[in-house]
Amino acid sequence: MNNYVSDAVVRRLPRYRRYLKKLKDQGIQRISSKDLGNIMDVTASQIRQDLNHFGGFGQQGYGYGVEELEGKLEEIMGLDRTYNIAFVGCGRLGRAIINYLVGNEPIYKVVGLCDNRPDMIGTEIAGITIQSKEDFKKRMQRGIDILVITAPAVIAEEVAEDVAGTEIKGVWNFGHTELNIKGVKVINVHLSDSLHALCYYINHPD
Amino acid sequence: MNNYVSDAVVRRLPRYRRYLKKLKDQGIQRISSKDLGNIMDVTASQIRQDLNHFGGFGQQGYGYGVEELEGKLEEIMGLDRTYNIAFVGCGRLGRAIINYLVGNEPIYKVVGLCDNRPDMIGTEIAGITIQSKEDFKKRMQRGIDILVITAPAVIAEEVAEDVAGTEIKGVWNFGHTELNIKGVKVINVHLSDSLHALCYYINHPD
Numbered sequence: 001m002n003n004y005v006s007d008a009v010v011r012r013l014p015r016y017r018r019y020l021k022k023l024k025d026q027g028i029q030r031i032s033s034k035d036l037g038n039i040m041d042v043t044a045s046q047i048r049q050d051l052n053h054f055g056g057f058g059q060q061g062y063g064y065g066v067e068e069l070e071g072k073l074e075e076i077m078g079l080d081r082t083y084n085i086a087f088v089g090c091g092r093l094g095r096a097i098i099n100y101l102v103g104n105e106p107i108y109k110v111v112g113l114c115d116n117r118p119d120m121i122g123t124e125i126a127g128i129t130i131q132s133k134e135d136f137k138k139r140m141q142r143g144i145d146i147l148v149i150t151a152p153a154v155i156a157e158e159v160a161e162d163v164a165g166t167e168i169k170g171v172w173n174f175g176h177t178e179l180n181i182k183g184v185k186v187i188n189v190h191l192s193d194s195l196h197a198l199c200y201y202i203n204h205p206d
Numbered sequence: 207m208n209n210y211v212s213d214a215v216v217r218r219l220p221r222y223r224r225y226l227k228k229l230k231d232q233g234i235q236r237i238s239s240k241d242l243g244n245i246m247d248v249t250a251s252q253i254r255q256d257l258n259h260f261g262g263f264g265q266q267g268y269g270y271g272v273e274e275l276e277g278k279l280e281e282i283m284g285l286d287r288t289y290n291i292a293f294v295g296c297g298r299l300g301r302a303i304i305n306y307l308v309g310n311e312p313i314y315k316v317v318g319l320c321d322n323r324p325d326m327i328g329t330e331i332a333g334i335t336i337q338s339k340e341d342f343k344k345r346m347q348r349g350i351d352i353l354v355i356t357a358p359a360v361i362a363e364e365v366a367e368d369v370a371g372t373e374i375k376g377v378w379n380f381g382h383t384e385l386n387i388k389g390v391k392v393i394n395v396h397l398s399d400s401l402h403a404l405c406y407y408i409n410h411p412d
Contacts, residue, residue, distance in 0.1 A: 005410075010403050013403065013406060014398070014400075018396065077409070078405045078406065078408060079402060079405060091302070092299070092301045092302035092305065093298070095298045097397065099298065100398070146408070170407060172400065187403060189400055190221070190224065191303065191395070193224075194393050194395055195311075196219070196283050197216050197393060198377075198378055198393045199283050200219060200283045201391040202284060202289075202376045205375075
C-alpha cells in the first residue's frame with residue numbers, strides 16, 4: 001500500500017473512525033459502505049476509494065466489520081500508541097484543549113507546559129508545572145512528540161525557530177499563522193475558517 | 207454563476223482570503239495564480255477552477271488584483287456584513303473564542319450568552335450577561351444569526367431541539383457531536399480530528 005495518500009483522504013480518516021466508534025458503541029457489528037455513506041453524508045464509492053489506499057477491508061456482500069475497521073483506522077493513524085505532548089500557551093484555549101485531552105484522549109500525555117505570563121509560571125495544570133520560555137526551551141529538546149501552540153502568532157513564530165533539532169515530530173498550531181518547519185509536520189488550525197464557511201452557507205441557502 | 211459549489215470549495219475560500227489579506231497587508235497589489243499557488247501549496251489550476259465558480263476575476267497575463275479579489279471573497283462569504291452571535295457554553299473554550307472574535311473579528315457581535323453553571327449565571331463577558339438555559343430559550347427566539355455551541359455533546363443535542371423556528375441561520379458546533387438541524391446550516395467542529403491527522407503524518411513520514 002505504498003501509494004500516495006492525499007491530504008484530503010488523511011483528513012477524512014478521523015471522521016470515519018469517529019462514526020465507526022459510535023456504531024461500535026451502539027452494538028452494531030457490521031455495516032455496508034452504502035449505509036455508512038448515508039450516515040456520514042458521503043458516497044459509498046468515496047468510502048471504498050479512501051479505504052482502498054490502505055488495503056480495502058470490506059467484503060463484497062458482507063460490508064465492513066465495524067470493530068475491526070475502527071481498530072484498523074486507529075492503527076493506520078497511530079492512535080494505538082501514546083504521544084508526549086506539550087503546550088506553548090496556557091491561556092483559555094490552551095487550558096480548554098488540555099482539559100479535553102486529559103478527559104477524553106488518554107493517548108496524549110501532557111509532559112510540558114510553557115507560558116510567559118509571570119502569574120502563570122510555576123503554577124500547575126494537570127500536574128505539570130508551567131515553565132517560562134527560557135526554561136521550556138531546554139525541556140523542548142527531548143521527550144516531546146507533539147507541540148501544541150495555543151499562543152499568539154508572534155510567539156508561534158518564535159517557538160517554531162526552536163523546534164528544528166528537537167525530538168518533536170509534529171506541531172498542532174492554533175497561533176493564527178501558517179507555520180512551516182523543515183522536517184516537522186505542522187497542522188495549522190484556523191478556527192475562524194469554519195465560521196467564515198458557515199457565513200457563506202448562511203448567505204447561500206439552498 | 208448558479209453552478210454547484212462543493213463543500214470542499216467553500217472550505218477553501220476562507221484560506222484564499224487569509225492569504226490575500228496577508229499579501230495586501232504586505233503592500234502587494236497583484237499576484238498570478240501560479241505565485242499564489244506556490245505560497246499556498248496548491249496548484250494554480252485548482253485556484254482558477256475554484257474561483258471560476260464565482261466568475262473568475264483573474265486576467266490572462268495580469269493575474270489577480272489582490273485587494274479586489276480579497277474584497278470579492280469577503281462579499282461572496284458575506285463577511286461584508288455583521289452577524290449577531292450567541293454562545294451556549296461559557297467555559298474555557300467559549301471564552302477563548304469570544305475573546306478571539308471580540309479582538310479580531312468585529313463583524314460578529316456577541317448578543318447572547320448561556321451557561322447553566324450557577325456561579326456563571328448573571329455574570330458578564332464582553333458586556334453581555336450570561337443567562338440560564340431557561341432564560342436563554344426566550345432570548346434565542348429573535349435577533350440571533352449564529353449560535354455557537356461550546357458545551358458538552360448532551361447540552362448541544364438539547365439546544366439543537368430549540369433552534370428550529372428561531373431566526374438562527376447557522377450553528378457553529380464544538381460539542382463533540384454531529385448535529386443535524388432541519389433548515390439550519392450546522393458546521394460541526396471536531397478539534398481532535400486534525401490532531402489525529404497529525405498523528406497519521408507522524409507515523410507516515412515522507
